[in-house]
Amino acid sequence: MTGTSTGVFSGLRNWLLLPSWLVIGVLVLSPVFIMLVYSFLTKEFRGGVIWDFTLAAYDQFFLDRGLFGDEPPKMEWTYINIFWRSIWQALLATLLCLLIGFPTAYFIATRPPSARTVWLFMVTVPYWVNLLIRTVSMKFLIRDNGPVNEWLLATGMISEPIHLINTPIAVQLGLFYSYLPFMVLPVYAAMERYSFSLSEAAADLYASKWFTLWHIVIPSVRPGIIAGCILVFIPSMGAFLAPDLLGGARNFMIGSLIEEQFKGTAGNWPFGAAASMILLSAVLLVLLYYTHYQSKTGIAKN
Numbered sequence: 086m087t088g089t090s091t092g093v094f095s096g097l098r099n100w101l102l103l104p105s106w107l108v109i110g111v112l113v114l115s116p117v118f119i120m121l122v123y124s125f126l127t128k129e130f131r132g133g134v135i136w137d138f139t140l141a142a143y144d145q146f147f148l149d150r151g152l153f154g155d156e157p158p159k160m161e162w163t164y165i166n167i168f169w170r171s172i173w174q175a176l177l178a179t180l181l182c183l184l185i186g187f188p189t190a191y192f193i194a195t196r197p198p199s200a201r202t203v204w205l206f207m208v209t210v211p212y213w214v215n216l217l218i219r220t221v222s223m224k225f226l227i228r229d230n231g232p233v234n235e236w237l238l239a240t241g242m243i244s245e246p247i248h249l250i251n252t253p254i255a256v257q258l259g260l261f262y263s264y265l266p267f268m269v270l271p272v273y274a275a276m277e278r279y280s281f282s283l284s285e286a287a288a289d290l291y292a293s294k295w296f297t298l299w300h301i302v303i304p305s306v307r308p309g310i311i312a313g314c315i316l317v318f319i320p321s322m323g324a325f326l327a328p329d330l331l332g333g334a335r336n337f338m339i340g341s342l343i344e345e346q347f348k349g350t351a352g353n354w355p356f357g358a359a360a361s362m363i364l365l366s367a368v369l370l371v372l373l374y375y376t377h378y379q380s381k382t383g384i385a386k387n
Contacts, residue, residue: 117365124358134354142359164342168363171339174253175321178260179268182317183310185261186268190309191302193269194276208269216263220326223259224250227331251333259327264320268313275309315375319368339364 127135149161234246325340346357
């Protein structure tokens with residue numbers, strides 16, 4: 086009976102998948118293709134683009150040819166440094182979210198089933214508010230005369246306000262606050278499926294808590310950890326609200342650079358599209374490495 090049903094619907098499989106492919110093609114692939122095309126166009130002097138295909142936008146990102154473009158090319162470290170700053174900020178945000186998110190997910194998973202919903206609600210409810218509002222609120226909290234500095238001054242822990250606004254630390258706080266649930270929820274989903282009887286068995290065999298954590302718990306929930314790291318790292322790379330509002334001009338990230346190119350008609354659309362493609366290529370390399378690692382791990386296990 087099962088074979089007959091499978092044979093009946095096998096011919097309809099492609100038709101049933103057609104709506105999904107249309108959504109992916111129109112809403113995902115088409116914008117990426119448009120950005121790819123624009124990255125090879127020429128910027129018009131008064132804004133907009135000229136349909137003259139060139140590599141000038143990519144050349145501008147990596148090479149400096151002087152104000153009028155007639156000097157010998159040399160490395161354009163301004164944009165390259167912005168790109169590397171974005172990578173390091175995203176990596177630090179991912180690490181910080183993991184250090185806080187893993188014990189948080191472990192704590193929630195070890196609560197009674199009736200209490201887990203409450204804890205998950207407490208983790209996610211602040212993120213029902215728009216990201217812009219939450220980022221502005223973070224700026225209000227950590228400014229020189231904000232509640233955090235006022236409380237530290239009142240308790241005598243500091244003698245003068247700690248300057249955090251327009252520093253890399255402020256950007257890092259904004260990224261951490263923005264994407265922490267992206268780490269907690271996948272790790273919790275993996276932790277919920279973990280059999281804690283394995284930890285009890287390890288304790289019965291006189292294994293230390295650290296040994297149990299590193300050799301039993303973490304390997305068991307590794308898919309959730311990897312998923313959480315990807316979900317935090319990728320949006321952190323392209324973030325622009327936290328760098329703009331908390332970091333200032335000296336802490337530009339690649340997302341801020343791209344956003345600036347598409348403001349109004351005076352922006353450089355081809356350059357912004359080229360920077361977007363460079364960012365997308367870096368993200369794809371990370372995902373390809375993860376896929377390759379997972380396939381090798383699967384083969385090794387088999």
